[in-house]
Amino acid sequence: MSIYDTLNEQQKQGVFTTDGPVLLLAGAGSGKTRVLTHRIAYLIKEMGVQPYHILAITFTNKAAGEMRERVNTIIGHGAEQVWVSTFHSTCVRILRRYIDRIGFDNHFTIYDTDDQKTVMKDVCKRLQIDTKTLKERTIMGAVSSAKDELVSPEEYLRQAQGDYHKMKIAQAYAEYQSVLRKSNALDFDDLIVKTVELFKLCPEVLAGYQDRFRYIMVDEYQDTNTAQFELIRLLASQYRNLCVVGDDDQSIYKFRGANIRNILDFEQVYPEAAVIKLEQNYRSTQHVLDAANAVIRNNAGRKDKALWTQNGEGSMVHFRQFDTAYDEAEFVADDVMRKVREGRASYGNCAVLYRTNAQARMLEERFVVEGIPYDVVGGTNFYARREIKDMLAYLKTVDNGSDDVAVKRIINVPKRGIGATTIARVQEYADGRGISFYDALREADRIMTIGKSAVKLEPFVTMIQTFRSKSEYYGLEGLIKDIIETTGYVEELEQSEEDDAEDRIANIDELISKIVAYEESHEEGSLSEFLEEVALVADIDRIDDDGNRVLLMTLHSAKGLEFSHVYLAGMEDGVFPGYMAITSDSVEDMEEERRLAYVGITRAKEDLTLTCARQRMLRGETQYNPVSRFVKEIPEELLDRKVPSVKRWDEVEYGEDSRERSLFKTKPFDSGEGNTAAYRPVFGTTPAVSAKPKPKAVAVPKRTPAQNRPFISGGGVGALKGVNGLSKGIQGTGEPDYTVGDRVKHVKYGEGTVTGLEKGPRDYQVTVVFDGAGQKIMYAAFAKLKKL
DNA sequence: CGTACTAGTCTTTTT
C-alpha cells in the first residue's frame, strides 16, 4: 500500500507524468493540491530528485503555506529544501541577491498601492498633467497593465505615438519609474518585471536558476499574467519540466492582468505537453455540481470538461428573494443560527460570499445583533491602515533612508510644524544635488531656502539617527515601542476625540504583537526582512480557520476555499453580475463574471443558498434589481423555490410585512421567455415604494486587527499572550485601581460592573457590562473608568 | 502652518 493508491487514475497520471510539460486541468474540488503534493513526493522519493531542484509557485502565501505543510507531512526530512512560495516572494528572493546587476540596490523597498499613488500624484504635478481629464488611477491602471504585459516606458511611448492621452501616460510612466529608482523602490508589478529583466540581461543568473529549478510547478495557472508566464517560461526553458495546474473556468483575475490565453494556449506553446483532466469532484454534492455546470455551460470558448461526483445528490439548492438587503442579511444570519442550533452546522464551516466588499457591512450588522461569531476577510488590508502605515513608515525610514515616500509620510506625523512648503524646498535641494530626501534633511542647515524651518527638521533627523543606532541592540520589539513612545503617536491618539482612535490603538497593538511573533519565529530576522514579509501579505493570508467563526468575504477571496454551507448573497443583476459587466459591450466581461459565479457555487460542499433583494442601497442610491441571470441559468428542478419571472421593479407587488412571501404573490408577468429582454437597467431611479422603516442602526465594531470577535468576552483584541514585558512605562499607564467584580463609572456609558481585565501588550484591556449600554471592551487608559 | 469645511468621486474584484 503506497501513498499513491488513494489517487484516482487521472490523479495518478498527474503524479507520475514527471518529465516534460504537463497541463493539469483541474476542475473545482478535484484534488489538485493533493496531486501537486504527491507529485513532489514522487519526484523526491521515487525519482530521486533532490528537493533542492523543485520549485512550486502559488499566488497567495496561504496557499503556499498549506502546500508547504502538506509537503512536509508527506515527505518529512528534506522537505524544507523544496522551494514553495508565491510569485512575488520568489521574485523578491531572487532580486535581493542579484538586482544590483541591473542597477538597483539590493536593499530596495516595496511600494504598495498607496505609496504608488503618492508617487504618481507627485509625478502628475511635476509633469503638469491635468488630473481632471486624466486621473491618477487611470494612469496607474495603464502603467500596471503595461507592466503585466512587459511593456517598457520606451515601448509604451512608441505605441502611443499620435494619441495624446497615451503620450501623457507614457511620460508619467517613465517619470514614475525614475522616481521609484531614485527611491530605491519597486512596486508589486516591478517585482515580476525586474526579475524577467534580470534574467534577460544576465544569462548567467538565469542559467543558475534554470539549473536549480529542474522541476517547476505552478498552481492557479489560469491567473498568471504575461509577465509571470514569461518568468516561468524562462526558468523552465532548460529542463522543460513544467507542470501547470489550473482551471480556465476559474479564471477571475482579468482585471489584474491575468491572461486566460496562458492556459488556453499552453498546448500551442508546448506542443509536446501532456494534458490531463481532473474531472472527478470530491467536494460537493451532485446538485451543487449540476448547478455549477449549468451556469458555466453558458460560456463560450472554454476547455471542454464536466465535473462529476460520487457524492450523493444532496439537498436542493436554496433560493430566496427578499424585499430589502436588510431582510436578506437577517435571513442569512437566522439560517446560520438555525443550522448551528439544530446541530447541522458549526459556525466555522459556514461562509457568506458576495460580489463587493461593501455588501459586508449589512451582513456584519446582523451577525453582531445575533451574536454570531464571524470574520470579515478583506476590505482594507491591515497593513494599509493609516496608523499601521505610519508605523511602518517609521520602520522603513530607520531601515532605509532612501525611501522618500516613507520619510515624507512621517516627517510631520505627529505634528512637528513641518509643512508642505518646507518639504517642497527640501525636495528641491535634494533634486539639485541628486541625493535622497532624507539625506537632504541631514543637511538642513545648509539649505538656504528654508530659513528658520531648519530648526524643526533637526530634532527629526536626530530622532531617526538615534533609532538607528539603538536598533542595533534592542531588537524590533524595542524599536517599535521606542518609536511609539518617543513620537507620542499613541499618546496623541489617546487624547484624540475621534471615535475610531481606540481601534487605531488596537491596530497598533496588533502590529506590536505581530512584530513580537515575527521575532520569535525568526531568530535572525532583520528589520528589512520583516518589512518585506509584511509588504507581501494579502488579507486572505491572515485568516485562521481554527476560530469556529463564520467567514464573510468576496467571491474573489473565496477561490481555493471550501465550506459545508455556502451563502451567495446579492444574487441580482446589477450587483452580480455587476453593473459594469452588464453595460460592457464585451462578452468577455460577462463571461468572467460567470466564472466568478462558478467559483462561488463550487465552494459549497453540502449546502448552497442563493439570496437576493429586490431593493438595495448602492452608492447611496436605492436600486431595484431583478434576480441574477446566473440564478436563472440554474435548472428549476435544482432549486427549492421558483425564480419569479419578474423583469422589472414595477411588476413587483410588495407585501406588507412580507419577507419572502411576496415572492408568490407576484403578478405573473409573461412577455415571453426572455430573461433580460424586458429588463432595462434602472440604476439610480428611485420609484416611490413604501419601504419599511429603516431598522435601527447597529454599531458594527470597526474591523479589529486580526479578527472580529463580537461578544466574546475574556478574549478580546488585547489578549495577546507572551507580549507583556514592556507594557508598563511606555505610556505611563499604571495598573487600574479596579478589578473584576468592581463597580465602575464611565463618562458616556454610566455605571457598570467589570467582568474582565486583561493585560495587553501596552495597556490593560477591560471588559465592562454597563447597566444601560451593555457590554463594552475597552482600554483602561482610554476608558478613564472611575471606581465606585 | 494648521484647521474646518466643501465638493467631488467612488465601487467590482487584489498580489
Add this chain to the structure above:
DNA sequence: GACTAGTACG
C-alpha cells in the same frame, strides 16, 4: 453614504 482631496480662513 463614505471617504478623500482641495480650498478658504485663522
